[in-house]
Amino acid sequence: MAKSTTFTLRMSQEDYDLLSSLAAIFNQSIAELAREIMGEGIRERLDPAAIDRRIEKERARLKQAAIEIRDRVERSATADVGAVADREPVAQTANTDSGEGSAEED
CATH class of the missing domain: 1.10.1220 (Arc Repressor Mutant)
Structure with a gap:
């Protein structure tokens, strides 16, 4: 026994x-x-066949998760670009390091 x-x-x-x-x-x-x-x-x-089924199921789950994450990142990036485009332009200031381009004249 x-x-x-x-x-x-x-x-x-x-x-x-x-x-x-x-x-x-x-x-x-x-x-x-x-x-x-x-x-x-x-x-x-x-059982090898059962192992293969579990691997395929996990592969499909991981691929779907990757698709969802990529979509979320792309939507976020698109929203960020849209937010930047909606902002008012920022006035550029002249480079004052060399004194050239200064708005003040002597």
């Missing part, structure tokens, strides 16, 4: 109630059904 280990699993009361009801439907103990579900979940997580 394979060696087994006991551990405690914290879960919400709602999940426990669902597990308990499902175990009753299948005429299994809660522990037996939990072991079965965990075993299936572990094998699913290790």
